[in-house]
Amino acid sequence: MPDPSNSGESLLFLTDENLRKGIEAMFFAYRGFTADPDRILEDMDYGRAHHRAVHFINRSPGTTVGNLLTILGVTKQSLNRVLRTLFDDGLVEARVGKQDKRERHLYLTDKGRSLERALSDAQRARMRAAYRAAGPSAVQGFRTVLEAMMDAEQRRQYQGQNQGSKEGT
């Protein structure tokens, strides 16, 4: 809660001009945000889609294909194309579920972990530089605004790992 006491006083930060600035900040910053991993990826034969898959499999080892579909918000056909190349290249392995044998639980292999490491090192380096330059309280604000910008569904994914449907692994 942002302090509703100053009604009319400092609502200046809601100016259209300020909002436009925020919009462009998102646009330009997102470019920077993806630039470093993109450079690494284009040397291999991978793209951003592979990065996302690898990231979330690393975050929640043993997650199912269905979970991943929900998080990434793409169709299974699209995800499957990406996963297949990751299987073929030995970066990800799928184990048939013990309880439910229809499910495939996804894990990074050593090779997969090492790619993940390379990608996230690069991305974290930029994030760390930005955090350091901005300072802790700015970071706090950064996270607060981004969180408020998400759809409710995404916010749940972001905050709780996941809660609604199924518990990964």
Place this chain on the structure above:
Amino acid sequence: MPDPSNSGESLLFLTDENLRKGIEAMFFAYRGFTADPDRILEDMDYGRAHHRAVHFINRSPGTTVGNLLTILGVTKQSLNRVLRTLFDDGLVEARVGKQDKRERHLYLTDKGRSLERALSDAQRARMRAAYRAAGPSAVQGFRTVLEAMMDAEQRRQYQGQNQGSKEGT
């Protein structure tokens, strides 16, 4: 400058875990950020690329094709495909430069302005809600971190409109 006085004390905000959270926040928030305009666009035959073009032409009326290429960071072939449909549909018009007749200066038509308005209204509404929920100081931090996350080149575009090469219009 973030206050270098607390060395070692509150550097906790630079944790890998915190950075990972920031990374995912960017990912999920960007989805929300583009969701509303995307919904409008898919009803017409346009995509995000059209949105970006329209946005920046609106921001800097009379900007040249070359300027737009720099800002958007795409190839002229890619931009041209988008611009052509915008011309054909009467959303954007190009005027031959007075000083340099090789240049085309881009302007939104009334129709273009009305699409731009619809798109940016939607996007601003979400941004406004996020800003309001987060409060002014969070917004300050949000902008600071995003700015620090940009490449130097993009930061120049973001801050000064543009300075290095050519003055738009």
Place this chain on the structure above:
DNA sequence: TTGGAATGTCAACAAGGCTGACGTATATTA
């Protein structure tokens, strides 16, 4: 046992990136 869920896969398509090559004004410079 039967319906539906979870998954995989084939095929076709579209948007929007990219490269390379070429053409045409127009400007600038030697």
Place this chain on the structure above:
DNA sequence: TAATATACGTCAGCCTTGTTGACATTCCAA
């Protein structure tokens, strides 16, 4: 003035990553 460089457009072809639709398999649960 002639040569070169710039701004822009366009044709052709390629790639990634998204989409829909259809269909098969396996398995859970009522």
